[in-house]
Amino acid sequence: xxxxxxxVIVGSFRHASFNRQxxxxxxxxxxxxxxxxxxxxxxxxxxxxxxxxxxxxxxxxFKADIVSAQGLLFVTPEYNRSIPGVxxxxxxxxSRPYGQSVWSGKPAGIFGVSVGPLGTAMAQQHLRNILxxxxxxxxxxxxxxxxxxxxxxxxxxxxxxESLAFFQNWMDHYVAWVKKHAHTQVx
Amino acid sequence: xxxxxxxVIVGSFRHASFNRQxxxxxxxxxxxxxxxxxxxxxxxxxxxxxxxxxxxxxxxxFKADIVSAQGLLFVTPEYNRSIPGVxxxxxxxxSRPYGQSVWSGKPAGIFGVSVGPLGTAMAQQHLRNILxxxxxxxxxxxxxxxxxxxxxxxxxxxxxxESLAFFQNWMDHYVAWVKKHAHTQVx
Amino acid sequence: xxxxxxxVIVGSFRHASFNRQxxxxxxxxxxxxxxxxxxxxxxxxxxxxxxxxxxxxxxxxFKADIVSAQGLLFVTPEYNRSIPGVxxxxxxxxSRPYGQSVWSGKPAGIFGVSVGPLGTAMAQQHLRNILxxxxxxxxxxxxxxxxxxxxxxxxxxxxxxESLAFFQNWMDHYVAWVKKHAHTQVx
Amino acid sequence: xxxxxxxVIVGSFRHASFNRQxxxxxxxxxxxxxxxxxxxxxxxxxxxxxxxxxxxxxxxxFKADIVSAQGLLFVTPEYNRSIPGVxxxxxxxxSRPYGQSVWSGKPAGIFGVSVGPLGTAMAQQHLRNILxxxxxxxxxxxxxxxxxxxxxxxxxxxxxxESLAFFQNWMDHYVAWVKKHAHTQVx
Numbered sequence: 001x002x003x004x005x006x007x008v009i010v011g012s013f014r015h016a017s018f019n020r021q022x023x024x025x026x027x028x029x030x031x032x033x034x035x036x037x038x039x040x041x042x043x044x045x046x047x048x049x050x051x052x053x054x055x056x057x058x059x060x061x062f063k064a065d066i067v068s069a070q071g072l073l074f075v076t077p078e079y080n081r082s083i084p085g086v087x088x089x090x091x092x093x094x095s096r097p098y099g100q101s102v103w104s105g106k107p108a109g110i111f112g113v114s115v116g117p118l119g120t121a122m123a124q125q126h127l128r129n130i131l132x133x134x135x136x137x138x139x140x141x142x143x144x145x146x147x148x149x150x151x152x153x154x155x156x157x158x159x160x161x162e163s164l165a166f167f168q169n170w171m172d173h174y175v176a177w178v179k180k181h182a183h184t185q186v187x
Numbered sequence: 188x189x190x191x192x193x194x195v196i197v198g199s200f201r202h203a204s205f206n207r208q209x210x211x212x213x214x215x216x217x218x219x220x221x222x223x224x225x226x227x228x229x230x231x232x233x234x235x236x237x238x239x240x241x242x243x244x245x246x247x248x249f250k251a252d253i254v255s256a257q258g259l260l261f262v263t264p265e266y267n268r269s270i271p272g273v274x275x276x277x278x279x280x281x282s283r284p285y286g287q288s289v290w291s292g293k294p295a296g297i298f299g300v301s302v303g304p305l306g307t308a309m310a311q312q313h314l315r316n317i318l319x320x321x322x323x324x325x326x327x328x329x330x331x332x333x334x335x336x337x338x339x340x341x342x343x344x345x346x347x348x349e350s351l352a353f354f355q356n357w358m359d360h361y362v363a364w365v366k367k368h369a370h371t372q373v374x
Numbered sequence: 375x376x377x378x379x380x381x382v383i384v385g386s387f388r389h390a391s392f393n394r395q396x397x398x399x400x401x402x403x404x405x406x407x408x409x410x411x412x413x414x415x416x417x418x419x420x421x422x423x424x425x426x427x428x429x430x431x432x433x434x435x436f437k438a439d440i441v442s443a444q445g446l447l448f449v450t451p452e453y454n455r456s457i458p459g460v461x462x463x464x465x466x467x468x469s470r471p472y473g474q475s476v477w478s479g480k481p482a483g484i485f486g487v488s489v490g491p492l493g494t495a496m497a498q499q500h501l502r503n504i505l506x507x508x509x510x511x512x513x514x515x516x517x518x519x520x521x522x523x524x525x526x527x528x529x530x531x532x533x534x535x536e537s538l539a540f541f542q543n544w545m546d547h548y549v550a551w552v553k554k555h556a557h558t559q560v561x
Numbered sequence: 562x563x564x565x566x567x568x569v570i571v572g573s574f575r576h577a578s579f580n581r582q583x584x585x586x587x588x589x590x591x592x593x594x595x596x597x598x599x600x601x602x603x604x605x606x607x608x609x610x611x612x613x614x615x616x617x618x619x620x621x622x623f624k625a626d627i628v629s630a631q632g633l634l635f636v637t638p639e640y641n642r643s644i645p646g647v648x649x650x651x652x653x654x655x656s657r658p659y660g661q662s663v664w665s666g667k668p669a670g671i672f673g674v675s676v677g678p679l680g681t682a683m684a685q686q687h688l689r690n691i692l693x694x695x696x697x698x699x700x701x702x703x704x705x706x707x708x709x710x711x712x713x714x715x716x717x718x719x720x721x722x723e724s725l726a727f728f729q730n731w732m733d734h735y736v737a738w739v740k741k742h743a744h745t746q747v748x
Contacts, residue, residue: 012236013233013234013235013236013237014235014236014237015237042233042235044233046200046229046231046233046272046273046276047200047266047271047272047273048200048201048229048273049199049200049201050200050201050202079234079275079279079282080275080278080279080282080317080320080321081316081317081319081320081499082269082275082313082316082317083275084234084275084276084279085233085234085272085273085274085275085276085277085278085279085280086233086234086235086272086276086279087272088266088267088269088270088271088272088275088276089233089271089272089273089275089276090272091267091272092266092267092271092272092273093272095266095267104702117491117492117493117519117521118491118492118493118495118519119491119492121492121495121496122316122495122496122499125455125496125499125690126269126313126316128689128690128693129268129269129309129313129686129689129690130267130268130269131701132268132689132699132701133267133268133701133702133704134267134701135701135702136701137698137701138693140692140693140694140695140696140697140698141665141694141696143694145491145492147491180741180742181741268686291515304678304679304680304706304708305678305679305680305682305706306678306679308679308682308683309682309683309686312503312642312683312686315502315503315506316499316502316503318514319502319512319514320514320515320517321514322514322515323514324511324514325506327505327506327507327508327509327510327511328478328507328509330507332678332679334678367554367555368554386610387607387608387609387610387611388609388610388611389611416607416609418607420574420603420605420607420646420647420650421574421640421645421646421647422574422575422603422647423573423574423575424574424575424576453608453649453653453656454649454652454653454656454691454694454695455690455691455693455694456643456649456687456690456691457649458608458649458650458653459607459608459646459647459648459649459650459651459652459653459654460607460608460609460646460650460653461646462640462641462643462644462645462646462649462650463607463645463646463647463649463650464646465641465646466640466641466645466646466647467646469640469641496690500643500687500690503642503643503683503687504641504642504643506642507641507642508641
């Protein structure tokens with residue numbers, strides 16, 4: 001199988017976002033035939049159905065990046081017990097116009113980190129509902145509800161020693177999941 | 188009790204939005220001591236935690252409108268089996284910075300209309316989770332999962348004859364709910 | 375206002391259930407005008423709509439206990455990211471036959487304890503959806519996602535010193551919530 | 562590939578259950594290499610963790626049937642905006658004791674029928690959350706939120722002409738989903 005490209009979408013815009021740091025660290029655990037592209041969603045407009053016929057450049061670019069990818073990786077904080085509005089907005093934009101969603105069939109993984117112990121669990125439950133309706137097959141286990149702690153990501157941007165086994169196992173399952181679904185797509 | 192002001196928030200920006208039309212029609216069924224202010228959320232920025240310390244004018248105005256209100260009315264389409272990102276974004280903005288949410292304790296009602304028969308049911312379930320975490324007491328029954336149909340709102344912008352009893356009953360329950368919670372707030 | 379009776383429903387049947395222990399400890403923090411009755415749900419049958427017309431004695435007794443109560447307290451573990459089937463079964467039974475639900479309008483509180491850090495958060499989200507549809511006004515904040523730890527409940531069955539402030543605050547909000555809704559019921 | 566066995570689990574015990582009738586009709590649309598076994602869940606006990614070490618015969622039989630199957634089919638009514646307690650109870654039983662869940666990795670499909678237009682949509686959302694945590698890969702699209710209507714299932718127990726194209730398309734997607742995941746299991 002050829003190299004596989006994964007689109008990484010982070011739900012936080014904060015400069016020092018734990019979720020973005022974690023996303024960059026976790027993708028280093030993937031095998032050599034996986035490439036990750038970190039997509040920008042902070043330049044997207046607020047979704048308005050009246051604009052469906054004339055999506056702007058940032059929307060077109062975002063959608064093209066999804067189309068090019070064989071897999072999806074969502075890394076997201078939890079705001080008010082759901083996913084951030086800005087992440088949902090990006091998902092909405094790329095699902096439109098009707099019949100032109102770019103999400104369908106792309107295998108996905110989800111994780112998220114929070115300061116508190118809940119680790120974005122409730123945001124992930126909503127995201128799973130959303131992705132199911134978009135026909136995005138989403139990795140079930142291992143779940144990854146991460147609490148931020150000293151050393152989760154080290155100074156060099158790598159997963160810390162204490163969390164390495166957990167995330168390597170997560171990545172191994174994710175890689176198998178993407179390969180299974182990506183393989184089918186190119187048959 | 189003095190007059191009660193309700194902030195109306197519609198989850199669609201579409202010019203001819205069924206949800207906005209329905210919102211305007213339904214609020215006409217309220218008693219004379221209720222006033223409704225339709226808030227704008229399409230000029231709000233995408234939420235970025237780094238901006239918490241310097242919220243922009245549209246955010247301040249939106250938050251001030253919530254603060255002034257004794258009740259909330261959410262009228263929303265369903266996008267991808269959840270609420271629109273643009274509605275969640277507005278909710279996120281007004282919940283921040285940490286400790287300065289303006290939502291807490293404001294009684295709310297929810298309804299939504301869709302072209303299909305599901306009537307935004309799944310969006311409303313997610314919205315209920317979100318509002319509970321924001322300490323917004325939300326009317327339970329009657330649920331209002333509305334399918335768009337000819338005559339739902341007539342040419343004069345009023346609820347059509349077939350739906351009038353349903354929405355008048357909904358409004359009566361909503362009014363009682365707002366009064367119960369607003370009353371307590373001013374004690 | 376007269377004394378208020380609260381029906382306590384625990385989602386676990388385990389003899390040494392942390393949730394039951396916690397339920398018994400937390401209710402001691404209520405004021406003197408509150409009484410708590412711990413309901414049994416392990417003698418209820420599996421719900422079958424064909425039996426609606428002839429509910430058995432345990433079902434009738436359970437429903438009568440709900441009818442007598444002015445408030446509800448759900449204390450539940452999380453099984454497979456939702457509430458236990460046995461708790462949902464009890465809720466289903468008391469919501470039937472159609473038009474004879476005993477839940478409507480009873481104010482409720484929710485908490486739960488788990489061995490892991492998630493503290494039954496995802497179960498509680500589902501329970502909130504269920505209770506909203508039953509027209510049960512449910513306390514929003516403070517949320518109570520509790521992780522079991524040494525000393526949570528002491529040997530005498532009281533809330534431990536470390537958790538006392540949290541649960542007293544929870545109870546104060548719960549008591550105010552029940553009083554607000556119970557008051558309205560008897561007007 | 563050898564024949565594939567699917568375990569069918571219906572969330573209603575009602576003798577004339579629409580969901581059971583629909584389940585029997587839909588499985589006739591599968592190809593010849595698919596066999597369906599309709600499991601009984603109305604003889605299962607209420608789950609009690611204290612019984613984990615000594616599961617009774619009905620539980621063992623139910624779990625063995627899941628183990629033997631290469632796929633799962635859940636057909637369920639919606640009770641109080643979630644899945645029936647009796648269905649959740651069956652799921653809980655077969656997920657226990659800890660580490661001995663029989664669900665993991667079995668590909669699943671979901672549909673449900675209701676008298677009203679919502680077609681069990683909200684029950685299915687909760688079920689998706691539950692199945693994801695059990696590592697059950699669940700078919701996303703096509704969603705199947707079915708409203709009961711005259712002729713949905715005809716007198717001979719077949720899908721009626723009006724609904725045939727919809728359900729044949731659903732079955733084709735389901736079959737492909739099961740084959741993809743079952744194939745991987747035996748590699």
